[in-house]
Amino acid sequence: MISAVFYHMTDVIDFNPDFLAKSCGMANLTAFPDLAGGALIGVAVLILWLFAGRIAYVGGILGGLCEQFRGDMAWRLFFVAGLLLSPLVYRLLAPTRFELAVPSSPVLLVAAGFLVGFGASLADGEGGGRAWPSLRGLGLRAFVATIFVMVAAAVTVYFFRHLVRG
Amino acid sequence: MLSIPVAFISGLIFGFGLLLSRMIDPVKVQNFFDLTGNWDANLAFVAIGAIAVAALGFRLGGRPRKAERFPVPARASIDPPLVGGAVLFGIGLGMTGYFPGSAVASLLLGRSETGIFVLAMIGGMAFYRLLKSGAS
Numbered sequence: 633m634i635s636a637v638f639y640h641m642t643d644v645i646d647f648n649p650d651f652l653a654k655s656c657g658m659a660n661l662t663a664f665p666d667l668a669g670g671a672l673i674g675v676a677v678l679i680l681w682l683f684a685g686r687i688a689y690v691g692g693i694l695g696g697l698c699e700q701f702r703g704d705m706a707w708r709l710f711f712v713a714g715l716l717l718s719p720l721v722y723r724l725l726a727p728t729r730f731e732l733a734v735p736s737s738p739v740l741l742v743a744a745g746f747l748v749g750f751g752a753s754l755a756d757g758e759g760g761g762r763a764w765p766s767l768r769g770l771g772l773r774a775f776v777a778t779i780f781v782m783v784a785a786a787v788t789v790y791f792f793r794h795l796v797r798g
Numbered sequence: 799m800l801s802i803p804v805a806f807i808s809g810l811i812f813g814f815g816l817l818l819s820r821m822i823d824p825v826k827v828q829n830f831f832d833l834t835g836n837w838d839a840n841l842a843f844v845a846i847g848a849i850a851v852a853a854l855g856f857r858l859g860g861r862p863r864k865a866e867r868f869p870v871p872a873r874a875s876i877d878p879p880l881v882g883g884a885v886l887f888g889i890g891l892g893m894t895g896y897f898p899g900s901a902v903a904s905l906l907l908g909r910s911e912t913g914i915f916v917l918a919m920i921g922g923m924a925f926y927r928l929l930k931s932g933a934s
Contacts, residue, residue, distance in 0.1 A: 669819025670847025718813020784888025
């Protein structure tokens with residue numbers, strides 16, 4: 633019964649964003665797009681921190697948009713707009729198909745979305761998206777949060793893939 | 799109003815990073831956490847790339863250029879909400895493989911599943927604020 637409700641069905645479609653790796657003659661090195669993608673994320677975080685004094689934590693930036701009567705809505709909206717438009721701009725720069733294998737159980741999607749949104753806000757406190765005077769303390773919080781997120785995610789994946797389904 | 803173009807460009811580049819590294823692929827994200835099954839360790843390279851660039855930049859760049867008065871952070875230590883929130887986030891992440899950023903970045907690719915996730919996520923964020931405003 634549980635497995636019927638939570639059955640994690642995916643339809644796998646072709647997904648090939650590795651144009652950059654190929655154009656650099658590095659198609660066989662699978663770590664390349666991952667490293668380069670990570671570096672881009674690092675650049676984005678740096679830009680927002682150095683030129684706007686904000687932490688690029690998407691959960692916190694979105695969470696701030698859910699609050700009323702805030703004075704700092706504009707930059708949040710524009711960050712989210714950039715993120716939203718990124719696949720379209722990316723496709724203009726390089727023809728790419730972004731068709732993905734996505735989970736398709738609505739119950740699972742709603743439950744997971746709610747947990748991610750609530751958890752991000754609860755953990756965030758006053759950190760994400762806010763202006764910070766320095767990074768002191770934030771690094772430790774982010775590190776500890778990351779450890780707990782990873783352990784919980786690994787246990788959850790194990791539960792759904794190997795216990796419920798298997 | 800420098801923060802507006804900066805925020806837009808930052809969001810755009812953040813999205814490019816998620817797209818290039820395929821972090822927007824929920825199954826790839828789940829595979830990273832599937833240690834006993836179809837483990838895909840490549841997501842670690844995304845973290846290495848991001849942390850290397852950001853850490854170097856923070857070290858060299860120092861404090862923000864913008865002379866703005868920053869509000870003092872309310873919390874800077876490890877507390878139960880941080881741990882509890884991280885665990886709930888991790889459970890949700892494991893269930894579908896969507897991060898907040900990856901879900902938003904793939905929203906306009908037109909899959910209704912992503913839309914359902916994003917709506918539920920915003921619901922969770924709004925619900926937290928409802929509880930908080932009720933408690934205070």
